[in-house]
Structure formats: C-alpha cells, structure tokens
Amino acid sequence: MRRDDSDPDPDPIIPASIRSNNPGGMWPGKSAARFGSTSYEQLNDPDRNRIAQFDSPVLGAAAQFDLLASKHYLGRPIGQIIDDWSGSTGGKGNVSDYATQVAGSIGLKPSDPLTLDLLNGPTGIALAKTQAAWEAGTDYPMTDQQWQTAQRLALTKGSQTQPLDSPDPMAAAAAPVLASAEDFKRKLGLMN
Secondary structure: OEEOOOOOOOOOOOOHHHHOOOOOOOOOOHHHHHOOOOEEEEOOOOOOOEEEEOOOHHHHHHHHHHHHOOOOOOOOEHHHHHHHHHOOOOOHHHHHHHHHHHHHOOOOOOOOEOOHHHHHOHHHHHHHHHHHHHHHOOOOOOOHHHHHHHHHHHHOOOOOOOOOOOOOHHHHHHHHHHHHHHHHHHHOOOOO
C-alpha cells in the first residue's frame, strides 16, 4: 500500500521518519517487511525517495538494526554504509557530514568497519540513535528502553519472524509478520 502525492500530507511539520515510525528513514524492503511494514510514503523531494511505514517506532527501529546487521552492511566502513543508506540526498557534503556524525557518535571514524559486536552493544544503540536524529533533524522520540527492545527484536536469534534469505521474503514475510504484529505490540506494551 502506498500513500502518494495525491494524498494530503498528514502533517508536513513532522519529519517523515517520525510520522512513519521509521527512525532510520529506510526504504521499503526485506528488513522493513520483516518487522511489519506493508506500506510506504512517496516523499515529495527531488530524489523521489520512499520511506517505509511501521505500526510503531520500535518495529521501525528493529528494522533499522536488522538492515544494518545484514550482509549488505556488516564489515563495510561506516562511511560507505551511510553513503549507500542516504544515496545522494542532500549532496555529497551532506552525506560526508552524516557519516562523520554517525561514526563519531561511537568514537570511530567513517573508515572503521561496522561489526555485529558493535551493533549488539550499547554502541549499536548510540549509532542507531545518531542515525535516527540525523534522519529526523532532531532527537528521535524513543526511550532508551524502546531502543533496547528494538535492538533485541532485531539481533537476538529466534526473535525474527522471517529469515532474510528466504526465496521471496516480501510474500513469505507478510503473513507471519502481520499475524505476529499484535503479539509484538502486546510485548512492547503498545496494546492491551
């Protein structure tokens, strides 16, 4: 499902990553579907970016951790990761500043690699929070406990609903993710 330019913007003052419960400002894809995203917003920017929409910011943050922990990003320099993550949004200088800010938030340089050990610890949360603040243009409205829950959902073996390497992850992930969304919400205290 897609909300496009013909639909009115619900509140143009609220950053897209906040109104979409998507701290990483990530596109729709395997990790987004794995944590329940079934829709996206087509942004009205020059690059025609899309942003996946989630039922809660915790599920959006879990998808962010999941994507960062994927084969596409692990082991690569943080600067290259941010370059891929943001594409050309804001120009090359903006992407360089973004990479420096994210790496610096955890005491690293953009040339340092992203590791699973880093993502699993407190530095992983600091990295994700800095990335979310950059994407939103302000601190992202999540508690430390919510960030920890998102990290645990994404990185604890057995907590994922669908392996990323499934033959058709979008189709295969949709049914179990949607069926378990209410369970996730209950566990997170978002639903009675």
